[in-house]
Each structure stands twice: as C-alpha cells, then as structure tokens.
Amino acid sequence: MVILTFSLAALFPAYEGHTAATPEVRGLRVGENPGFTRLVIDADRRLDVKILFLADPYRMVIDLPEVRFAVAAKGHAPGRGVVGALRFGLFRPGVSRIVLDLTRPVRLSRRFDLPPRGTGNWRLVFDLRPVAPADYQVTRKPLVEVNGANGTRPSPAQELPARPKARPKIPARPLIYLDPGHGGMDPGAPGALGTPEKYITLAVAREARRVIQASGRYRARLTRERDVFLPLRRRIAIARAGGADLFVSLHADSLKNRRVRGATVYTLSETASDREAAALAARENKADVLAGLDLGREAPEVADILISLAQREAMNRASHFANLLVPELRKRIRVRRNAHRFAGFVVLKAPDVPSVLVEMGYLSNRQDAAMMGSKAGRRRIAEGLLAGIDRYFSELRAASGS
Ligand SMILES: [Zn+2]
Incomplete structure (x- = not known):
C-alpha cells in the first residue's frame, strides 16, 4: 500500500484566530490499494462529515465542521489512485471542506471511523471504488447551501x-x-x-x-x-x-x-x-x-x-x-x-x-x-x-x- 502523507505544520497561524476548541485535522492521506483508493483523515476528535458527489468534472466533497488544517501550507496536494488532486480549506464560517478531484467515476464502498491508537488521532476512513459512468451517483440534494444563510441557492x-x-x-x-x-x-x-x-x-x-x-x-x-x-x-x-x-x-x-x-x-x-x-x-x-x-x-x-x-x-x-x-x-x-x-x-x-x-x-x-x-x-x-x-x-x- 502506497501512502502519501502531508504533515507540515500550519504556516499561517497569524491569519486565523483559533482556539483550543477548534477541531484539528492533522493528516490527509491517500493510499492506493488493489481495487480501491483509501482516503484517511487524521483528526484530534471524531468529526461529523457530509459527503457530496458532483459531476462535470467528477468530484467528491467532504464537509466538516470548521477545523484547523494542521497538515500542509498550500491547501492542495497531489492525489493517488482515483484521486487526481485534493484541496481543503474554510468553505464558510462553521464549515471546512475537502474537495477531491476524481480521475474517474467512483462510489463510496466503505466509510468508518477508527478510535485513537497510539497516535492520539481519530482516523476517518473513506474507501472509493471505480464504477462505470452510468453507475456514478451524483448527490441530488446538495447538503450545503451555495449562497446566503437561508439555505437556498439564489437565482x-x-x-x-x-x-x-x-x-x-x-x-x-x-x-x-x-x-x-x-x-x-x-x-x-x-x-x-x-x-x-x-x-x-x-x-x-x-x-x-x-x-x-x-x-x-x-x-x-x-x-x-x-x-x-x-x-x-x-x-x-x-x-x-x-x-x-x-x-x-x-x-x-x-x-x-x-x-x-x-x-x-x-x-x-x-x-x-x-x-x-x-x-x-x-x-x-x-x-x-x-x-x-x-x-x-x-x-x-x-x-x-x-x-x-x-x-x-x-x-x-x-x-x-x-x-x-x-x-x-x-x-x-x-x-x-x-x-x-x-x-x-x-x-x-x-x-x-x-x-x-x-x-x-x-x-x-x-x-x-x-x-x-x-x-x-x-x-x-x-x-x-x-x-x-x-x-x-x-x-x-x-x-x-x-
Ligand atoms: Zn487568482
């Protein structure tokens, strides 16, 4: 299993005022396995996630509560397997987002959390399996608003x-x-x-x-x-x-x-x-x-x-x-x-x-x-x-x- 890890210290603390209460993402790892690609989010606690699949181009979006990304300075990283590249950052106050560019249609075949073992980090695991374009499931109801606070997309x-x-x-x-x-x-x-x-x-x-x-x-x-x-x-x-x-x-x-x-x-x-x-x-x-x-x-x-x-x-x-x-x-x-x-x-x-x-x-x-x-x-x-x-x-x- 090939694993790519990004774990530099966050280089720009001066730009954001975070308190200890802000959850911390400490690692984003993409690994290639026979038949599937695994994304692991290392976090200091268990986090609620919302997942969206988008088309044109194929993308997977993971929304988290607002977190501090203590993982890489650049906010984007190369991918592996079905993940062409990934980006992360604050989507809007209260919501942090990870966007995965998919090289082909996939489905989420497994999704689970692992409690801390030694490292002190929770691991949020996402397994992605390639599927035929016809089997790609675009998320019909966006789980997040695009604009404004009322939850609807303004025309x-x-x-x-x-x-x-x-x-x-x-x-x-x-x-x-x-x-x-x-x-x-x-x-x-x-x-x-x-x-x-x-x-x-x-x-x-x-x-x-x-x-x-x-x-x-x-x-x-x-x-x-x-x-x-x-x-x-x-x-x-x-x-x-x-x-x-x-x-x-x-x-x-x-x-x-x-x-x-x-x-x-x-x-x-x-x-x-x-x-x-x-x-x-x-x-x-x-x-x-x-x-x-x-x-x-x-x-x-x-x-x-x-x-x-x-x-x-x-x-x-x-x-x-x-x-x-x-x-x-x-x-x-x-x-x-x-x-x-x-x-x-x-x-x-x-x-x-x-x-x-x-x-x-x-x-x-x-x-x-x-x-x-x-x-x-x-x-x-x-x-x-x-x-x-x-x-x-x-x-x-x-x-x-x-
Ligand atoms: Zn520009």
Whole structure:
C-alpha cells in the first residue's frame, strides 16, 4: 500500500484566530490499494462529515465542521489512485471542506471511523471504488447551501437584478470594494516562495484598505476578511449590496515561465485580448468548480460571458480606470507591457459597478513573489491603487461638474 502523507505544520497561524476548541485535522492521506483508493483523515476528535458527489468534472466533497488544517501550507496536494488532486480549506464560517478531484467515476464502498491508537488521532476512513459512468451517483440534494444563510441557492436574477441602481452623483467619499482573490479550499496559484495566492491577496487587500481609508477621501471594504471561500458571484453581490462605487479584485498569477514578471490590469470583455488573457480568465473562472460548488445550469454562463447592455457603461468606466491605474502602478512596481488587457472574468460582471481585476505579479517569479510577500511591496501596490483611484474620481468629478 502506497501512502502519501502531508504533515507540515500550519504556516499561517497569524491569519486565523483559533482556539483550543477548534477541531484539528492533522493528516490527509491517500493510499492506493488493489481495487480501491483509501482516503484517511487524521483528526484530534471524531468529526461529523457530509459527503457530496458532483459531476462535470467528477468530484467528491467532504464537509466538516470548521477545523484547523494542521497538515500542509498550500491547501492542495497531489492525489493517488482515483484521486487526481485534493484541496481543503474554510468553505464558510462553521464549515471546512475537502474537495477531491476524481480521475474517474467512483462510489463510496466503505466509510468508518477508527478510535485513537497510539497516535492520539481519530482516523476517518473513506474507501472509493471505480464504477462505470452510468453507475456514478451524483448527490441530488446538495447538503450545503451555495449562497446566503437561508439555505437556498439564489437565482442569478436575485443576485444580479436586471435594473441597476441609478447612481448619477459621485458620493463625497466613494466606496471602494477590495476583493482578495481565492480563499478557503481554493488556494489560487502556488507561490514560488511557499505562500499561495489566497494569503497574498488578503494581505495586499488589508494594506490597500488601510492606505485608502487613511487618505480620508474614500471608504474601503473587503469582500472577505479571512481565509474563507467565496463564490465568484457572491463577491459581486457583496460589493453591490454594500453600494460599491468601484470594485478591485486582487490576484497574483503563476506561469510555467518563471522569468515572466510584472502586474497586469484586466477588465471585462466578451473577447479576450490575447490567448494568455483567455487562459487566465478560464483559470480564474474555475475557482467555484475547484471549491466543490455544483454549478449545474450556471456552468455554461461561466464558460461564455454574455455582456448585457446595462454593463457597457460600467465596462467603459472600468476600462478608463484601468488606463489611469496602469501608469500609477508602473511608478511603483514592475508592470508588464500591454498592461491593460481584456477577458471574460466572471467576477467583473457586476452590471453597475466599474470592476477591474489586478494581477499584481507572478508568484512563479521569485522577485515578484518576494515583492508581494513583503510589507514594503504590499505598500507600494496599495499606494499605486490609491493614486489610480484618485485620478479616476477627480476625472469623473471634473466631467460631472461636481
Ligand atoms: Zn487568482
């Protein structure tokens, strides 16, 4: 039996406040056996689990009460047997999630818990046997809500009302929503220096909020305050419900070519400006799938971005903001050539809030990773954002005569 074990200490305790009462997962092991693949969760106590099987692609989702994962820094790991890869993290407050990418259809053939023996850990055991595609049982009733606290999935119409709020006046202190990309069991891009994207984006967003608020000219809020998963459409809904005047999603990309560095600012478009932009948007739009959401009938919309007429105005403003932001970033950090690009990012689809997505640099490049991982680097990004925001709103004010 081949066993793969991930048992590094959790490297980011500073990001989360956990008490001794929080259950701890201490190991996630996938082993290959004749005829079946075994997943073992080592935990400091017995845990309630909810299991879901999803299709397109085949995934197994295990929901646990909120736990501390004392198992690996990266939040994702290679698999074995029928498990192609696995990810884990906070799905929402109170629920931690493990997502297994399945290489083929399976069924749960055995499921049992073993009490501590010597190691002090409970072992939660899941045995998976390959089955024919026709015998794969998709979980019909999702055991977890996708969005909101009422346990139902809001329809796209509820999330994105067709009639955007009219907001002709520029408020005295415009509200900037900063959206730290990824989170929870969606770690985003791995980091060359070990810190995955989800922590980098949160750290930059916090610094940007501090710098923007300190200017006294704006209010700034985050879509997520901690290492928790947020569906892409939920990020939009939060910003719209909060009355955002501008939405800035923060990301850090990763490429095979480790020499590539520099920031890029993306705005929404039906057609991507180049193949790289299209590939990036496809990767970012997959966040909900990676996190174990059953997109069901929403999936085609994720693949094909259809832009409504109402969105054009917000898109034009976003495009204008991006053009002002790029030179301000360039004064402070490395920026790529043709730094304003276009692609169909789901998170930029708010019909009435100008939205941009900033890829702050490449985590696959050591210098970029070090810049984003340093306090000074994060401050330069934050100051670049503020300078771009200043130019944008002063131009809007000049144009509207207010
Ligand atoms: Zn990202």
